[in-house]
Amino acid sequence: MNLYKYSSPVNFYPLAGRLIPWFAIPAALLFAAGIFVGFFVAPADYQQGEAYRIIFIHVPAAWLGMFLYVLMAVYAGIGWAFNARLSSMMASSISVTGAMFTFLSLVTGAFWGKPTWGTWWVWDARMTSTLILMFLYIGFISLQSSIEDPRRADRAGAVLAIVGVINIPIIYFSVQWWNTLHQGATIRLLQKPTIHGSMLYALLIMLAACWLYSVAVVLIRVRCIILEREQNAARFAEATI
Amino acid sequence: MLRWIIWRDLMLSWRRRADVLSTLFFFVIVASLFPLGIGPETELLRSIAPGVVWVAALLASMLSLGRVFANDFQDGTLEQLLLTPQPLFLVVAGKVFAQWLTSEVPLVLIAPLLGLQLGLSKQTLVVLVISLLLGTPVLSLIGSIGAALTLGLRSSSVLIAILVLPLYIPVLIFGAGAVQASVLGFDPQPHLYLLGAVLVLSLIFSPWATAAALKISVE
Numbered sequence: 001m002n003l004y005k006y007s008s009p010v011n012f013y014p015l016a017g018r019l020i021p022w023f024a025i026p027a028a029l030l031f032a033a034g035i036f037v038g039f040f041v042a043p044a045d046y047q048q049g050e051a052y053r054i055i056f057i058h059v060p061a062a063w064l065g066m067f068l069y070v071l072m073a074v075y076a077g078i079g080w081a082f083n084a085r086l087s088s089m090m091a092s093s094i095s096v097t098g099a100m101f102t103f104l105s106l107v108t109g110a111f112w113g114k115p116t117w118g119t120w121w122v123w124d125a126r127m128t129s130t131l132i133l134m135f136l137y138i139g140f141i142s143l144q145s146s147i148e149d150p151r152r153a154d155r156a157g158a159v160l161a162i163v164g165v166i167n168i169p170i171i172y173f174s175v176q177w178w179n180t181l182h183q184g185a186t187i188r189l190l191q192k193p194t195i196h197g198s199m200l201y202a203l204l205i206m207l208a209a210c211w212l213y214s215v216a217v218v219l220i221r222v223r224c225i226i227l228e229r230e231q232n233a234a235r236f237a238e239a240t241i
Numbered sequence: 242m243l244r245w246i247i248w249r250d251l252m253l254s255w256r257r258r259a260d261v262l263s264t265l266f267f268f269v270i271v272a273s274l275f276p277l278g279i280g281p282e283t284e285l286l287r288s289i290a291p292g293v294v295w296v297a298a299l300l301a302s303m304l305s306l307g308r309v310f311a312n313d314f315q316d317g318t319l320e321q322l323l324l325t326p327q328p329l330f331l332v333v334a335g336k337v338f339a340q341w342l343t344s345e346v347p348l349v350l351i352a353p354l355l356g357l358q359l360g361l362s363k364q365t366l367v368v369l370v371i372s373l374l375l376g377t378p379v380l381s382l383i384g385s386i387g388a389a390l391t392l393g394l395r396s397s398s399v400l401i402a403i404l405v406l407p408l409y410i411p412v413l414i415f416g417a418g419a420v421q422a423s424v425l426g427f428d429p430q431p432h433l434y435l436l437g438a439v440l441v442l443s444l445i446f447s448p449w450a451t452a453a454a455l456k457i458s459v460e
Contacts, residue, residue, distance in 0.1 A: 041384050079303060090414075107319065112445075129314045132407050135403075135406075135407040136407055137402050139404040141409060142403055143390060143391070143400060143403075144403060146391075146394050146395060146396060146400055147394060152457055152458065154460075155456055155457040156390045156454065156458065159386070159390060159450060159453055159454045159457065160386075160390060160404060162450075163386060163408065163450055164408070166410075166446070170411050170439065170442075171410055171411055174410065174415065174435075175410070175414065177414070178414045
């Protein structure tokens with residue numbers, strides 16, 4: 001069996017269709033399990049009470065937001081260097097999910113900040129750099145959507161994503177330094193020295209659920225992109241299998 | 242080749258002086274709006290002056306970025322330049338240098354005036370000019386990547402701003418940080434060194450990225 005066969009969008013289209021349930025159903029089950037453990041098994045925090053429970057979605061969303069940007073840049077870079085269409089399609093498909101998770105982590109962070117810190121938004125280094133990460137996602141998506149020719153959109157997005165990846169550490173350190181210079185570290189995230197066992201389980205289950213959800217959604221979206229760009233070929237492949 | 246490109250771009254912008262002047266006036270007007278919006282207290286103005294001048298410089302440099310490659314792209318010169326045997330990054334470096342000379346250096350020269358308006362001391366004005374001298378080339382270099390990527394697109398001027406402004410953040414932080422340190426009576430040198438480091442990094446990498454982006458956009 002030749003795995004390279006699936007680097008062609010036309011061959012990947014039916015494979016993705018068959019893979020989606022294998023990710024979507026476990027994702028739904030794990031979301032249900034994670035919500036159950038998070039709400040009913042894990043104890044209330046002695047400092048933050050019930051409000052801390054939002055970390056079960058906030059932390060996985062923040063992790064995925066960061067990780068998906070790097071993954072998107074890797075896919076875009078491979079697509080650009082080896083002229084692999086499917087890789088570039090995966091990059092555009094990942095960008096939307098990554099932006100969604102980054103936005104989710106900002107919103108849930110604000111909801112968490114209000115009861116625990118007493119304010120919706122703090123110019124904390126981590127929050128500021130997450131905000132900038134979302135700007136980078138928006139730049140990538142708006143660049144790709146304003147270029148008509150899909151091949152040029154893929155390559156232009158790749159250049160932008162790679163420049164962004166090189167810049168992320170510089171941005172992160174400059175923001176952190178700016179923050180300590182201006183106001184000092186007033187608030188630390190996750191002050192708790194240790195985390196209760198069931199809290200950790202809930203967090204890990206939710207993280208796995210978010211991962212599986214991302215894979216499923218990215219595959220669904222990449223199928224749409226293949227259909228858009230290579231309509232006839234994809235329909236033909238599905239009919240013959 | 243390098244000298245020829247710089248000379249040609251300088252001549253072209255000399256014949257379109259109005260463009261350069263309008264960038265300059267935009268810079269002055271934006272910086273003058275802040276006192277009107279915030280109020281005339283000298284203490285307050287002095288504390289926000291570094292940020293105001295730097296943000297105004299960032300926005301003003303956005304205006305001239307669209308022109309770096311667009312005119313040459315429209316009349317077909319850019320295609321000829323891509324076909325020359327000389328390495329493309331030399332062409333890019335020349336054009337970016339010319340853009341910096343015509344659009345950013347005037348901002349650096351007028352900045353002390355704005356600093357005076359906002360109540361900065363003489364010593365701080367020197368730091369402001371040095372930080373702008375180190376920082377504005379980075380703006381031109383990173384901005385040229387965005388200009389090359391958006392070449393010939395419909396809403397390119399708005400798009401350049403969305404792509405490039407997040408990448409400008411380190412320059413803004415270190416540049417305004419140096420001036421702020423000087424206002425507060427600290428040593429601005431660490432900020433200036435970091436700004437220099439960012440300048441060296443972008444000098445090395447961004448002409449290549451711009452060259453790659455140009456090839457993608459023109460083909």
